Amino acid sequence: MRILFLGDVVGRSGRDALVARLPTLRAALRADLVVVNGENASHGFGLAPDMARAMMGAGADAITLGNHAWDRKELIPFLEQEPRVIRPANFPPGTPGRGAVVVEVPGNRRALVVNVMGRLFMDALDDPFRAVQAEVQRHRLGAGGTIQASVIDVHAEASSEKAAFGHSFDGLVSLVVGTHTHTPTADYQVLPGGTAYQTDAGMCGDYDSVIGMQKGGAALRFWRKMPGEKLAPAEGEATLCGIFVETDDATGLALRAEPLRQGGRLSQAMPAV
Amino acid sequence: MRILFLGDVVGRSGRDALVARLPTLRAALRADLVVVNGENASHGFGLAPDMARAMMGAGADAITLGNHAWDRKELIPFLEQEPRVIRPANFPPGTPGRGAVVVEVPGNRRALVVNVMGRLFMDALDDPFRAVQAEVQRHRLGAGGTIQASVIDVHAEASSEKAAFGHSFDGLVSLVVGTHTHTPTADYQVLPGGTAYQTDAGMCGDYDSVIGMQKGGAALRFWRKMPGEKLAPAEGEATLCGIFVETDDATGLALRAEPLRQGGRLSQAMPAV
Amino acid sequence: MRILFLGDVVGRSGRDALVARLPTLRAALRADLVVVNGENASHGFGLAPDMARAMMGAGADAITLGNHAWDRKELIPFLEQEPRVIRPANFPPGTPGRGAVVVEVPGNRRALVVNVMGRLFMDALDDPFRAVQAEVQRHRLGAGGTIQASVIDVHAEASSEKAAFGHSFDGLVSLVVGTHTHTPTADYQVLPGGTAYQTDAGMCGDYDSVIGMQKGGAALRFWRKMPGEKLAPAEGEATLCGIFVETDDATGLALRAEPLRQGGRLSQAMPAV
Amino acid sequence: MRILFLGDVVGRSGRDALVARLPTLRAALRADLVVVNGENASHGFGLAPDMARAMMGAGADAITLGNHAWDRKELIPFLEQEPRVIRPANFPPGTPGRGAVVVEVPGNRRALVVNVMGRLFMDALDDPFRAVQAEVQRHRLGAGGTIQASVIDVHAEASSEKAAFGHSFDGLVSLVVGTHTHTPTADYQVLPGGTAYQTDAGMCGDYDSVIGMQKGGAALRFWRKMPGEKLAPAEGEATLCGIFVETDDATGLALRAEPLRQGGRLSQAMPAV
Numbered sequence A, B, C, D: 001m002r003i004l005f006l007g008d009v010v011g012r013s014g015r016d017a018l019v020a021r022l023p024t025l026r027a028a029l030r031a032d033l034v035v036v037n038g039e040n041a042s043h044g045f046g047l048a049p050d051m052a053r054a055m056m057g058a059g060a061d062a063i064t065l066g067n068h069a070w071d072r073k074e075l076i077p078f079l080e081q082e083p084r085v086i087r088p089a090n091f092p093p094g095t096p097g098r099g100a101v102v103v104e105v106p107g108n109r110r111a112l113v114v115n116v117m118g119r120l121f122m123d124a125l126d127d128p129f130r131a132v133q134a135e136v137q138r139h140r141l142g143a144g145g146t147i148q149a150s151v152i153d154v155h156a157e158a159s160s161e162k163a164a165f166g167h168s169f170d171g172l173v174s175l176v177v178g179t180h181t182h183t184p185t186a187d188y189q190v191l192p193g194g195t196a197y198q199t200d201a202g203m204c205g206d207y208d209s210v211i212g213m214q215k216g217g218a219a220l221r222f223w224r225k226m227p228g229e230k231l232a233p234a235e236g237e238a239t240l241c242g243i244f245v246e247t248d249d250a251t252g253l254a255l256r257a258e259p260l261r262q263g264g265r266l267s268q269a270m271p272a273v
């Protein structure tokens, strides 16, 4: 299966770039499954239902979230209707929405997508490792199994926690990819057990910024310790950032993992087709 | 000036790779200045004086540190004798060692190297922004100035704090590069004002690990919440990770910034020469 | 039922005072149930089995722990044999020991003791609120029930989290009392639903100290940001600190809550008998 | 000098109680100096200028703040005009307002009041210990000195940091008292060097609450990890909480320290007159 995962879409710049370029990109990569993290799409804070629809219309099969899941309240009822938009699985029992979805993929295949939130330097949710383990154990990966691929979006701050996720599920899922730092990492690899891994997918946003927000105001917050003006997303051209993985449908494991960086300020990277 | 910065050297794997390959690398890149972060050289925790000497013998002009600066107590008196090994500048007054050094560079040039520690999700040191500002303002950058280049190693957890550093000093220094997450980022760029920037240089260590430490024990710490065995560095072949920057001696600003990843598991990247 | 709860016993000073005075105190108060937090008994870090035995020998019916539960490794097998020494209930599945115990009380009565750890400004364990809820729901409180009293030791940093515990379980348990800050609070009260509450029981230790540790070295850590000498417990006379609660066996709820502070530097407080 | 310090005034309940009872209380205690922490007066978040005026009109000689200093923007220009309202001294250079004030006291005496914020589990400000040291060293304490008393409000989360403050300045100031946890501690004492100390003064607010806010909504935030309704202050009768200290004008050091708890749910405590 050919899987494209794109990191946190930030504001109008990120949304516009995603909606404009994803159709072409999906076709060029002949991607079977596209997953996008959308937690910052709405002016940097949350995701509105119409934005989710636009992103799915442009080719996203599933949308993941993170600590900004609840910033746009309209999303809460929407999560109940639209199973392809998922929030971290380790919110406490009774939280609206779901933490995982199984997506139909061309060729009579299915893929599991799970979203989870780390706890190091973040709010204390339920155990993310056991939450992912529970989702993964509900399915059988590979030819003849219930799913042919599985993607885990680990929305987390600390590189150590994400790496611990990669190794804990190495050989059990197709891809463990981090989000939340809004910075693409260059450590993409296929781990020894066959799971593709990248510590952070990076954001889909303007990289002349402080993690997507306008740099002047955002930097000032570190110099002054008073609330300033509300932060707004930077408006320059976005770089779409993510990881492309090709898996073996027989095993559900990764054959290769390559970075994607398209448009905007960052050095360009396009997976081989 | 041709500047190579290499991130946190972790354990024997990182040290051996650095000492073995830096001479060749320095020659191949015709680097004028090499800076290495050494805070994890000693079994993952701190830097011993003989390791610092070996790293300088192999071609490091200056060595920076971080939160592990004090893990090896022998380093404390060594810092007083060896000005080229620096610790974060924003420790409180009275802390042993120095936070900055001016290094002589071939061609009658000089370069300032500053080490500083972020505060987001880290211990509360003095203000890192004003600490760097003070160091930077002691010098005049460029032709006819007191220094022809300046490198700021921002040892910090949060991508936002590092990005705020990049923009705050854009146009004032040659390079702002992060360390501490042990994961190379792919956002290397020359910022609009002319400062080269990369959120994290990545580590010089084995990338089949949890940020350099053996993956089994390190991952287990996230599953069990009890102290386990002491963590030990992973022993596979290291990838040397860093950033290469070419600056204009007339302005001290960056002409280009390119990633370096040599050896080990990660995809290889070699700056153009 | 007459319940005495004493907070974190710190070092030799705390242990000696506890063992020497608890028999008299227990008799004077005609206490039916005595619970003691012992997580700092061993030189400030952990609890050794012989210390647990001495504390139980002096009159403790149950001993609770906290973030220092695992500092003395000998305690781990001991926890399996001695059900009256409990560790926080919200450690992950598979953790040695138990988070709750039912103690026999004179007069054919039984009391539930639960230990739990907060998460605000502490390590991320499982949900402490649902963990306590699960323990509480296993029993029926009051005359004709399975237990006639219940004590929850909330080992937590933040006053808000402890207060949230008090109100969440108000009317469902006999006493919610905090530990961990090593400072007795003066907000003891019976909440509107009938549960006795005090944000922190305070420590059993020398109050001419930094939360039980020698003040010179402990204060220095805030002035210097380098590891200093290992902290050691202060050795002056301890104040035993805690809360005394009288409950109605018919309902299991509190009739009154009064502070106890005996010996050492703090102002003395003795519950009415 | 007879000094009354009252902790964080929370919402209308706290303000009403303070304004109604402070005149009587001041007279009854024959207090020479009254200091009140006002950071939560405005619906729990910040302080409005008219509230500050009302509190001073009722007998507060100085008002301190904390992490909520900037929640009401109207206070920022007010701080420039009204030196008796102070914000933490360790905000970075350039922050509006002042961190200390010298107040005239009847009998031709003067008292220094300093406000400072801790850093453990809080935002990273400048070094609070050196900030207080600088303020303290500007004055000479005692008969013939420039001040006859000095009060340090340490607005901090961790009991260890506050205790370290007490011991660091023991013998150098009249009173070190903590605020911010909204919970009065029972560890009031005169330290060996002569400085009065209490880890937290407690709040002036309704104690049937979660640190002053309505208990239902505030407790729910620990059960659900989604933003709920905006928190509002509890509206029951407030307990005024604080510490009363009598000092020797010859030395500026404390002769006695006693708790004050007046009104509302908590057990009542009134200093001896």
Ligand SMILES: [Fe+2]
Pocket (backbone or CB within 6 Å): A008, A039, A040, A066, A180, A181, A182
């Ligand atoms: Fe994000």
Ligand SMILES: [Fe+2]
Pocket (backbone or CB within 6 Å): A039, A066, A067, A068, A155, A179, A180
């Ligand atoms: Fe996020």
Ligand SMILES: [Fe+2]
Pocket (backbone or CB within 6 Å): B008, B039, B040, B066, B180, B181, B182
């Ligand atoms: Fe490091």
Ligand SMILES: [Fe+2]
Pocket (backbone or CB within 6 Å): B039, B066, B067, B068, B155, B179, B180
């Ligand atoms: Fe580090």
Ligand SMILES: [Fe+2]
Pocket (backbone or CB within 6 Å): C008, C039, C040, C066, C180, C181, C182
């Ligand atoms: Fe403790």
Ligand SMILES: [Fe+2]
Pocket (backbone or CB within 6 Å): C039, C066, C067, C068, C155, C179, C180
């Ligand atoms: Fe503790």
Ligand SMILES: [Fe+2]
Pocket (backbone or CB within 6 Å): D008, D039, D040, D066, D180, D181, D182
């Ligand atoms: Fe407050």
Ligand SMILES: [Fe+2]
Pocket (backbone or CB within 6 Å): D039, D066, D067, D068, D155, D179, D180
């Ligand atoms: Fe506060």
